[in-house]
Amino acid sequence: MLVAHQRKRRLRDPERTRERLLQAAFREVHRSGFQSAGIDTILAATNVTKGALYHHFDSKEALGYAIVEEIIAKLVRDRWLRPLLGDGQTIDILIGIVRGLPARPADVRAGCPLLNLAQEMSPLDEPFRKRLERIFLAWQDGVATLLRKGQSQGTVRRNLNPDEAASFLIAMVEGYGSLAKNAQDAKVWEVGITNIVGWLRSLRAPRQSRRGGRRATNRIQDKR
Amino acid sequence: MLVAHQRKRRLRDPERTRERLLQAAFREVHRSGFQSAGIDTILAATNVTKGALYHHFDSKEALGYAIVEEIIAKLVRDRWLRPLLGDGQTIDILIGIVRGLPARPADVRAGCPLLNLAQEMSPLDEPFRKRLERIFLAWQDGVATLLRKGQSQGTVRRNLNPDEAASFLIAMVEGYGSLAKNAQDAKVWEVGITNIVGWLRSLRAPRQSRRGGRRATNRIQDKR
DNA sequence: ACTAACATACAAACCAGTATGTATGTTGAG
């Protein structure tokens, strides 16, 4: 029979085993960093044996790559890329996303999984870095695309460079994330979000978008 | 004789040995992170033996604390705190500092030593975190103090919260630093600096500071 | 019966820290 996923608890369920390993590995890496993450810790958390793990992943590195490509990429898609495509005004969408970012103490203290790994591994392991960079670029591109849409709809100031503004936003989000992580204090994060929201509001086009008379204050830099 | 520092190369020069260990340890930690930094690597880089190292430092952790308190704290003093006290207009001083930050490819690729350590150790080791936090707070406080001075001199907008603006600046510097480090590309850093400078300019008070008619664009949030 | 999916035991390398020894510098008593 071709019944694919019968849900009686089978003794062997390779997909499920792989997924559980990935999730546990992600949590452990998120806590301790990749290099300090222990294989044995992951195994203990899952009640899976070493043989099983090395059956599904060739090495610790391969496990790390899978974390990036399957778990972290999905986090960014769910929290940014998908919401960016929703309807509503550009700036309102961005403010909504930023406000909806995880802000529980545990999240703040652990830091952004993407940034944690990038920070640790980018100078040390090029394949790792490449995979993380792809995610950052997709993130930036998603934000920039929405900003461009906002510009063509007249809701976003025309005198800003969407790519640089997107990068600016990401830098602020990750920057505040780092400060809050060091402070181990969700309050730092909340204040950061408030200031990011304030900056986002400043990107709105003026009421009746008039010709000339551009203000030089606080834009992200004109295109050169 | 009380001649303190005779400069003939002595066979034993504890201060120099300690300093060389600290510098080598700093470089190794800066490259690999604290946890992955190997004692043996540091020893190999200095031609100092393990006995000597453990004579000067009680443990690897103590060595790490010394790196923070003696080397990293000094970096922040030299690059920020001291220049902040120079003369000139507040915003010009800040722009000068930001523009003068190390931007060579090697620096960009390795990342900010302060942030690297904070990112890695803050959730794992409280004494470590505390020491790093002290540096961040001194940094923020220095910037905030200068901004307040600028406000009282009329060169900086009055409708911004100096503490939050300082924090905003630090978040941006570290955020762009992280992005550039992941990209392993100094160009990313340069673009970031340009945008930070653009933001700094927007903090200037308008020419003849007029009453009323405040613009709501792009300020860091009024004091609540 | 044949292969994918595990389990177990072990290897090999690494690494922080220590035990112990030695050489160099300092000091104080005579």
Added chain:
DNA sequence: CTCAACATACATACTGGTTTGTATGTTAGT
């Protein structure tokens, strides 16, 4: 001034523990 007594500054070799990865065996599913 001198030399014995001591303290500081190293050097070397080793230990105990941890870690990734492998070799080999066993069992479930088709």
